[in-house]
Amino acid sequence: MKKTTLQDVAREAGVSLATVDRVLNGRAGVHVRTIDRVQAAIERLNYQPDRLASRLARARDFRLQILLPQGSNEFMKALEAEIRTTGERFVQERVRIDVAHVDVFDGDALAGALERLPDGLDGVAVVALDHPAVVEAINALADSGTPVVTLVSDLPGTRRAHFVGIDNYAAGRTAGTLLGRFLGGRTGKVGLIAGSLALRDHIERQYGFEQVIAREYPGLEVLPVREGRDENARVETLARALLREHADLVGLYNVGAGNPGVVAALEAAGRTRDVVFVAHELTAFNRRQLVRGVIDAVVAQDPGHMARSAARVLLALREGAPIVAGQERINIDIFVRDNIP
Amino acid sequence: MKKTTLQDVAREAGVSLATVDRVLNGRAGVHVRTIDRVQAAIERLNYQPDRLASRLARARDFRLQILLPQGSNEFMKALEAEIRTTGERFVQERVRIDVAHVDVFDGDALAGALERLPDGLDGVAVVALDHPAVVEAINALADSGTPVVTLVSDLPGTRRAHFVGIDNYAAGRTAGTLLGRFLGGRTGKVGLIAGSLALRDHIERQYGFEQVIAREYPGLEVLPVREGRDENARVETLARALLREHADLVGLYNVGAGNPGVVAALEAAGRTRDVVFVAHELTAFNRRQLVRGVIDAVVAQDPGHMARSAARVLLALREGAPIVAGQERINIDIFVRDNIP
DNA sequence: CGGATTCTGAGGTAGGCAACTCAGGCCACG
DNA sequence: CGTGGCCTGAGTTGCCTACCTCAGAATCCG
Numbered sequence A, B: 001m002k003k004t005t006l007q008d009v010a011r012e013a014g015v016s017l018a019t020v021d022r023v024l025n026g027r028a029g030v031h032v033r034t035i036d037r038v039q040a041a042i043e044r045l046n047y048q049p050d051r052l053a054s055r056l057a058r059a060r061d062f063r064l065q066i067l068l069p070q071g072s073n074e075f076m077k078a079l080e081a082e083i084r085t086t087g088e089r090f091v092q093e094r095v096r097i098d099v100a101h102v103d104v105f106d107g108d109a110l111a112g113a114l115e116r117l118p119d120g121l122d123g124v125a126v127v128a129l130d131h132p133a134v135v136e137a138i139n140a141l142a143d144s145g146t147p148v149v150t151l152v153s154d155l156p157g158t159r160r161a162h163f164v165g166i167d168n169y170a171a172g173r174t175a176g177t178l179l180g181r182f183l184g185g186r187t188g189k190v191g192l193i194a195g196s197l198a199l200r201d202h203i204e205r206q207y208g209f210e211q212v213i214a215r216e217y218p219g220l221e222v223l224p225v226r227e228g229r230d231e232n233a234r235v236e237t238l239a240r241a242l243l244r245e246h247a248d249l250v251g252l253y254n255v256g257a258g259n260p261g262v263v264a265a266l267e268a269a270g271r272t273r274d275v276v277f278v279a280h281e282l283t284a285f286n287r288r289q290l291v292r293g294v295i296d297a298v299v300a301q302d303p304g305h306m307a308r309s310a311a312r313v314l315l316a317l318r319e320g321a322p323i324v325a326g327q328e329r330i331n332i333d334i335f336v337r338d339n340i341p
Numbered sequence C: 001c002g003g004a005t006t007c008t009g010a011g012g013t014a015g016g017c018a019a020c021t022c023a024g025g026c027c028a029c030g
Numbered sequence D: 001c002g003t004g005g006c007c008t009g010a011g012t013t014g015c016c017t018a019c020c021t022c023a024g025a026a027t028c029c030g
Helices: A006-013 A017-024 A032-045 A051-057 A074-091 A107-115 A132-143 A168-183 A200-216 A232-245 A259-269 A284-292 A303-319 B006-013 B017-024 B032-045 B051-057 B074-093 B107-115 B132-143 B168-183 B200-216 B232-245 B259-269 B284-292 B303-319
Strands: A062-069 A095-102 A123-126 A148-151 A162-164 A188-194 A220-222 A249-254 A276-280 A297-300 A333-335 B062-069 B095-102 B123-126 B148-151 B162-164 B188-194 B220-222 B249-254 B276-280 B297-300 B333-335
Touching: A006 A017, A006 A032, A017 A032, A051 B051, A051 B074, A062 A074, A062 A107, A062 A303, A074 A095, A074 A303, A095 A107, A095 A303, A107 A123, A107 A132, A123 A303, A132 A148, A148 A303, A162 A303, A168 A200, A168 A249, A168 A276, A168 A297, A168 B168, A188 A200, A188 A232, A200 A220, A232 A249, A232 A259, A249 A259, A259 A276, A259 A284, A284 A297, A333 B333, B006 B017, B006 B032, B017 B032, B062 B074, B062 B107, B062 B303, B074 B095, B074 B303, B095 B107, B095 B303, B107 B123, B107 B132, B123 B303, B132 B148, B148 B303, B162 B303, B168 B200, B168 B249, B168 B276, B168 B297, B188 B200, B188 B232, B200 B220, B232 B249, B232 B259, B249 B259, B259 B276, B259 B284, B284 B297
Parallel strands: A062 A095, A062 A123, A123 A148, A148 A162, A188 A220, A188 A249, A249 A276, A276 A297, B062 B095, B062 B123, B123 B148, B148 B162, B188 B220, B188 B249, B249 B276, B276 B297
Antiparallel strands: A297 A333, B297 B333
């Protein structure tokens, strides 16, 4: 049994290739009656377009737009680098990936950027911020037929087609379990540092973490969260204060970036070994500290995977191809010193 | 700057398309002088074949052959299922994936199967067994121009082009670190169960595990490894014996399959909570035990990723396309109850 | 108001896209 | 005058798309 082609469908429906193509791509200029006939033929023959052929024949390249927060942390930089690498590879597949930067914390700016996006985009990936204007802008884009995926930080209330990222609540719980188990029955206080309490992912992680500690490790007391704004210096100040004020501090969890600050504080206090420290993301720095034994575990999401997944998902959405769930799921990765890639 | 095509190369070299194509695909019937001319033109124009077009124009589909151990454990079954799923999707891309089963433990049988593979294969993935005849057969295949990758279990001495799997030594170390840290200073004996000491991956894991425990956790003593042959009943017997003979058993590491046996033994002894148990692979059973808290951590490799990676790598090798290292690296995944996908 | 003219919507034709492939053709050699 | 070796030409792959055609409706003009 040979593969059924557009030709077959055209013959079956009694129309020309162009008409079938118009129906398939939802372009105008076809009578409703004809559309029905063509669709019936497609059903009957179980026709599936050949992605290779259609990509080859397209005049225009696919254009994907990625919106990242500007001037941000190491993880975002890694993500951007991965997106660019992915972009280079996808050029060969007739896909162009553009990266733009916006101010994450300014909802109106982000919404404005979304609205001012050029026409003819085939997909948009955006690091979403929870703000009414952003919700609106994403919905408008989605409604206009441009597939939208959220990246790293989700906005579940919108009509985005997909989320490329992890469940940060589960990530926080994971951090809690690791810290709790690594402490192995020791009792005392646990310091908690977040980047900003305006970031949904940070709040979710914090919440998951606190919940696990409260429920499973009664001997541990989580201190009130402090905001480090993902800046090394500021984080260091916070960490030093925590160490100074709480002699019985046994654990530290940094929800966001700024880990060099934490490490510096631990080193200054000479407590790199006995304080269990759980951090996020497998940056070059964190990698070194894992090996040194200063960071005990890292909870991470793979920026390379995320970049590729965003591109694949957007393309699949555009081409009407199925999304392979297992492939596009972003795992909550745990790294200890022994399984660093 | 437009993309350079075969046409351009042909014009530049002063030959026809067909000739360039022959040179590109290393087919016979071209004079050495002409080959040089064409290759020079390719260099000069920095020509890169269009995979889309070539896939489309191929008369024949790509054919990949996967060789899996027969009648095996849950992980292998999951891997096979993933390979079949991958195969279904790749059909649309002109790739056919066949799966065959061989007896893993019989080196000659595996070598024979490799030698009897049909002609015209575009790639072979094999769960390798360390046996001279197998080494020989893999090298012969590779030398005949068929890309070969090893799957799950590697054979570094051969001319296989790639290994799809994890570093099992590191996986064992990871298990050791998790177990050691989870025990948090408790002292006592640690039981070690392997499937078979003829399996390279099991030995490597065991070695990595023992090394970490010996070096980092002086309070723990690893008991001599016992072979459970990946069978539940046999593993249960071993686990029961360990629990009975060692009152101070605080940890268990099962290198292979048969975890239901371990769990049954732990339950019978009423020690599901206080013995730290680290297992491998995220099977349905292990997932449940993680949630229940009987298994404390799972060290895993993602069968879906491995299936897709094997297919992608073989294709890339065949098409002369680059391999994206980050995408094809198989991670040593750590799962605790909170980050189960 | 009738016929000519211009729109407009519906649908067809043919020429790409970038490679693969097969039936020949040409030349030189024996 | 065969026979290889080397190479060309033209047809294919499955789909996209710019450019047409054509009928019927709307508009115009005398």
